[in-house]
Amino acid sequence: MSLFSLRKAPSSSNASESAVNTPTTSKSTGANAQHPLDAVTGGAFSAPTSGERAARIRTWLATDPTLEQMNEVFKELSHRDRGAAKPLKEKLDELKRQKSQEQMSVEWAQKAQAMIEQPRLNLADALAWQRDAARAGAPLSREPLATLKLALAERVKAIEDLQHRVQIEREAAVLIAQRIEVLSTKPWREAQQIAETLRADVDQWQQQASSVALDPQWPSVDAKFPPMLDASRQQLQLVWDAFGAALAQTVAADANPQAPLPAVPVWADELRGARGQETSATAEKNAQDSQAHQERRARAAAELEAALVVLERELAEGHGKATPKAAADVRGLLKSHGRLVGPALEGRANAALAQAGELEGWQRWRADQLREELVAKAEGLLQAPEGQRLGGRKMQETLRALRDQWKTTDQGGQPNHALWKRFDEACTEAHKVVEAWLVQVRQQSEAHKAQRLAIIEELRAWTASHAESSDWKAQVRELHAFSERWREAGHLSEKAFADIQPVWKEAMHAAHARLEAAQSESTARRKALIEEATQLGAAPMLRIDAVKALQQRWQAEAHAVPLERKHEQKLWEAFRQPIDEAFARKSTEREKAVTALSAHDQRVLDASRALETASAGGDAQQIRVAMAALEAALSAQPEAPAAPAAPKPSVAAEAPVETASEEATRDAPTPEESPAEAAAPAPAPAPVAPPKKLVAMRGDDRPGMKKTEPAGRDARRDGKPGGRPDGRGGPRDSRDARGAAAPWRDEREPRGPRLGDAAFRAQRQAVESAQASLRKLAAQAHGEVITQLMTAWEQRDAEQLPTAQALGARVNGPSRAAWAAALAKPATPLGGETLLRLEMAAEVPTPAEHLSERRMLQLQLLTRRHAAAPADTWVEDVATVLASPVDASNARRLQNALKALLKR
8 A cells, every 4th residue: 555655746746747748848948957856866867768767777776765766766757668667667566575475474474373372283274374375475485484384394293293102102002911911821920920020011101101191292182192092001001900910819829729719711720730630621621522512612613713704704805994893703702712713713713813913912923924034034145156145235235124124023023032143143144245345345445535636646746747838739638638537536435525526626727727828818819810800801802812811820729729619619600700701792793793694605595495395395306406406506506597397207216315415515615716716617527437347256245345346455344435536546545756635635526615504504404304305205105116016916917016117227117017927827836935035135034934945045056057146036036926826924025025126
């Protein structure tokens, strides 16, 4: 409420507000007029920019102004500049939030104080206080709530500990009562000896129970715990009183034979035996054969069996509420009819009662079992084979766990000194391994500590010896080596490492002092080089020599003083950026100059577009015409007059075009050649006589060679001729006696002018696309021809046989006529060698089932003199196959052979 009431400022603030908000006032007073609050805020209202106003507001807030002043300034400044008033608004909101939290803190502190002062504290209310306070946003980490929260937590813990103590006292009373009951089954003289010890235990328990009730937190415990403690006190007192009375009566009966016997059966039988009377055990033994005794045993066994079935069913189903009653029934029957029950049934009953947790004496029996298991584990630690024994640390942890388990077992029953002696001896023997390991660990720790101290001394000596050294790279490497040695110097305990680590850091800091100073100086020099690079890159003309000199200076500095990798990379990028930008501007200007196309480039571009259009049309004749026009444009030949369109040839007669050389299209005339000489057409070469055909020759069987070409001394692996045009030798004879280049290297066709990058890429892409289109058309035509041929054979129709022009240059008219005649005749069986000869002529693989026949035929052809080769008779072999009936396997083999034969 005070924040909102303070905004109603007095008359002076109203006057200042009217002066600020009235534009006529600011205009009439001139440039020198100031706001009345300007002096208070340090010139925040007269600052020219919003950023300066905000900065002056923050400076003014640092002086801790009053709340009234902050509200007044915020009211005036928020109408002018909300951005500048934002720090002021945040400060006011913070003050409002602090005040709200203070009020909330006072409220929750009063609640906590009231609960602490109550004599009886409700645990649910105490636990709910912290949850509700945190949910409401109360500052629990600040005073006084932090202290109150701690006080409540301590009181809650004290109450919970007191309740836990009551439960412990209740269990202790039960254990003492069980010990008294066990003594009633022992001889009375042994019970008389232990009676004093039991009396001391009972008195001690009574004192502890009374001290629990006197605790200041006793009124705050749960309502169920006081009756629980009272019941345990009464029950233990009743048991002890009965035991004392029975023991006193037994002592009196022992002294006076006429005194009555005690109610304890064991002590009564013992006294009867001392008096020479018949004991109850003897009487029962004499009466075992009687019919009444048999019926009694059967009735007791039936009752125990029925109660045991109920208990076992409850245990199996997990009924927690009904299990204690069933266990109590079985326990009562065992007490009353224990001697009439057989050993098997008694064992079942004891096992069920052990599972239910209600069997008297169960703690001792179960504790002995657990102790025997622990003894076996302890003795087995050293009985394991040598390679399977536990190490020092593992042995220490195992022994600690075994001893903790033994302590836990002792809390649930009477101690067993014999088993404890065995267990302690086994643990002591096994602990020798731990002691040896501890000695070894201490020795290793001392060695590691000495090693680290030696490294520190060595580092100090190194620092003194390199006080005048300037080889910073070597120092960085050696200091890194020191760090690696320190890291690998071995393990130390946390305390030892905490003691020695500051000494190492001090020595390492002293060793790095000169290096860090040199790195700081190098960083300053590199920043100066960055400034020079910025000025050099901003110059209108980029000086390459200055850039190289600056880069050399940078490299010299980088080689002299190494820096941290990331920092050095950032400095290098800052140095390289202005120079890269200058080169980028230069490249952009050069590209702009090159962008202007010449007339020659424009002509090549137009021809390339025409070739791409023709390639897209799919007409082979138009593609070839467009390629010729592009070649003419590349060589700068004059454009030929438009010729009449030639008849379109058959697609089947087209063959794939060889790929043009890119270097021939891109190379320009040398500087010594004039444009006129470069553009002049080359003289027609003289006709060369065709080479004489060789009849007998050895084929070249090297990889990539043509088998039909002879293998000469100057033959190349790529199949191109290796000699000179004049036949004077190979590449080694390419120069004359004077050392000048051979004439044949200069006898090249004239080349056109050099193309620009755009024109060169356009013509190359157009030529590649055209050649791919021609190859695709040729492949389609070849496939159509083979399909027509196979269809004609299948239907035995000579009219469907492709024409001689479509079949290609290797099939002339007479050969086609022979194939047509074979189709016209009736089908005759096909010989076995015909398809094999076709596959050998086409050099295609033969099916696996006919490989042996092909090898046999190859061997036979080697022995036949003057016999025609399969490559010479393949036309006749095709006619023979066409004269035979159609078979799927033969058709597939013929098709594979024709694919290779008709393409050549």
